[in-house]
Amino acid sequence: MADRPRFRPEGVIPACxxxxxxxxxxxxxxxxxxxxxxxxxxxxxxxxVNAHASEVASCSExxxxxxxxxxxxxxxxxxxxxxxxYADGSHAAARLARQAEAxxxxxxxxxxxxxxxxxxQLRPEMAYAHFATIAEATSLPLILFQYPLTGxxxxxxxxxxxxxxxxxxxxxxxxxDWCADPVLHERQVQVLQSLPRPVAVLTTHSAWxxxxxxxxxxxxxxxxxxVVADLQVAMFEAVERGDLAAARAVNARYLPLAQxxxxxxxxxxxxxxxxALVLLGRLPRAVVRPPLVELGRAEIERLEAAIxxxxxxxxxxxxRAA
Numbered sequence: 519m520a521d522r523p524r525f526r527p528e529g530v531i532p533a534c535x536x537x538x539x540x541x542x543x544x545x546x547x548x549x550x551x552x553x554x555x556x557x558x559x560x561x562x563x564x565x566x567v568n569a570h571a572s573e574v575a576s577c578s579e580x581x582x583x584x585x586x587x588x589x590x591x592x593x594x595x596x597x598x599x600x601x602x603x604y605a606d607g608s609h610a611a612a613r614l615a616r617q618a619e620a621x622x623x624x625x626x627x628x629x630x631x632x633x634x635x636x637x638x639q640l641r642p643e644m645a646y647a648h649f650a651t652i653a654e655a656t657s658l659p660l661i662l663f664q665y666p667l668t669g670x671x672x673x674x675x676x677x678x679x680x681x682x683x684x685x686x687x688x689x690x691x692x693x694x695d696w697c698a699d700p701v702l703h704e705r706q707v708q709v710l711q712s713l714p715r716p717v718a719v720l721t722t723h724s725a726w727x728x729x730x731x732x733x734x735x736x737x738x739x740x741x742x743x744x745v746v747a748d749l750q751v752a753m754f755e756a757v758e759r760g761d762l763a764a765a766r767a768v769n770a771r772y773l774p775l776a777q778x779x780x781x782x783x784x785x786x787x788x789x790x791x792x793x794a795l796v797l798l799g800r801l802p803r804a805v806v807r808p809p810l811v812e813l814g815r816a817e818i819e820r821l822e823a824a825i826x827x828x829x830x831x832x833x834x835x836x837x838r839a840a
Contacts, residue, residue, distance in 0.1 A: 525598040525624040525659055527692035527718035528736045529563030530751045532556050532743025535792055536572035536585065538805040544581060548801055550592050555800060556744060557593040561751035563737065565593060568618075569602030569627055571741035571788045576807040579614065586621035598624035600661065600739070606631045608648045612655035625659045627694060627739070628652060630673040639672060642679040649687050659691040661720065661739070664706070666698040677706055684710065684717045692718040694739045700726075704733045711736065725780040728769040731757045742779055745791050745798075746772060746828070774827035778820050789813060794821050799833035 534556055537548035556565060567589050568574045568582045577585070582601075589599055601618035603626050605611040615626055631638075631648055638644055653660065662683065667674035674697055675683075684690050693710065697703050703723065710717040711734065718736035721727070727738065731754060743750050749772045756765035779790050792804040793813050804812060813821075 522594070522622055522624050523564075523596070523598040525564060525600065527625075527659070527661065527720060530561060530737060530743060530747060530754050531564045531566055531600060531720065531739040532559075532562060532747045532750075533566040533569050533571035533739060533741040534589075535741070535744045535788060535795070535801075536567075536577070537792070537801050537803070538807065540803065540805060542805065542807050544584065545802075546584075546588055549585075549588055552744070552795070552801065553589060553592040556747060557597055559747040559751060561755065562597070562743070562747055564598040564600055564624065565589070566600040566602065566627060566739060568604070569600075569629075569741075571744055571791070572602075573788065573807055573810070574602050574604045576810075579617065582614070583617055583621060586618065586623065590622040594622050600625045600627050602627045602629060603652065604629045606633050608651035611648070612651050615652050615656040615658070619656045619658050623658060625661060625691075626652070626656065627661045627663055629663050630665055630675070632671070632673070635671045635673055637672070639667065639674070639676055639679070642676070642682060645675055645679050646683060646686060649683055649690065653687050653689050656689075658689065660687065660689050662690060662693040664693045664695045664697050666696065667702070668699075677702070677709060680706070680710065680717070681713065684713055684715065688715075690717060692720050692736070694720050694722050695735075696722045698723070700729065703730060707733045707735055725776050727772065727776065728753060728757070728765055731765075732762075741788050741791055742776065744788075745779075745794050746775060746830075749828075771828045774824040775830075778824035781820075785810070786813065786817075790817065790821060793818060794825060797822060797825055797832070798830060 537545040601623035665673040721730040723730040753768040795801040
């Protein structure tokens with residue numbers, strides 16, 4: 519698909535949610551509506567699908583292919599589409615990459631392989647093997663998903679490893695930074711964006727977005743954009759033009775939602791975003807696939823309070839027959 523929109527690793531890139539019916543099948547009509555709403559936000563530069571926000575871990579390869587088909591039909595002629603590559607085996611990841619490119623993706627978001635847990639940080643050649651295998655399968659630009667270096671999984675890449683990958687994988691153009699360490703985050707922005715062939719840092723530190731953006735990130739890639747892409751665009755643009763007062767004003771509205779979305783347990787973040795869209799009249803239901811479960815009443819009340827604090831308004835009742 520030579521006419522696919524060109525991806526540039528910059529600006530605001532929402533990660534879209536994936537609505538389900540009560541029987542856990544994909545609600546295609548609601549997904550199409552969600553895509554149109556996200557894509558209509560002025561200032562976004564791409565959308566991301568088949569990633570954490572769309573519960574990719576519970577989606578088959580066939581379902582991921584269908585998600586891409588729906589995405590391309592709705593927004594593929596207007597916006598670049600970033601496709602998540604969520605697979606532990608490098609050959610499986612390469613197969614997904616080929617499928618994504620054939621389906622019209624403009625870039626790929628490469629999740630870390632769980633095989634690299636429990637010591638993979640000590641074997642940078644394994645990280646290279648994973649990325650090289652994917653890069654051989656596709657011509658699309660790659661985005662490295664940077665996880666925290668610490669914690670039980672230990673799936674983050676040392677900065678030296680990312681620099682090595684940038685030097686040896688010409689199609690690596692950006693990282694989605696979730697290192698969860700402000701000092702390392704700022705260091706990665708400084709080092710990676712100053713390489714002879716710069717690698718852009720797209721933050722996903724959505725719980726402290728303003729603090730992250732002022733380090734000089736080229737943009738952000740975030741599931742919260744599925745709900746408040748307009749606030750993210752306003753904050754990013756204010757930081758870009760050096761208007762800190764305006765950025766703080768936007769952040770005052772954004773922060774209550776961020777604090778609600780990213781509260782413990784962290785794994786419920788996209789669950790909460792679905793529930794918020796139901797409260798806002800943008801989705802008919804907030805079904806998630808097991809092992810995730812729907813939120814309790816106390817969580818819903820916290821989301822309702824955050825929505826009020828952010829000044830968001832409920833839309834007219836959703837046409838469930840659409």
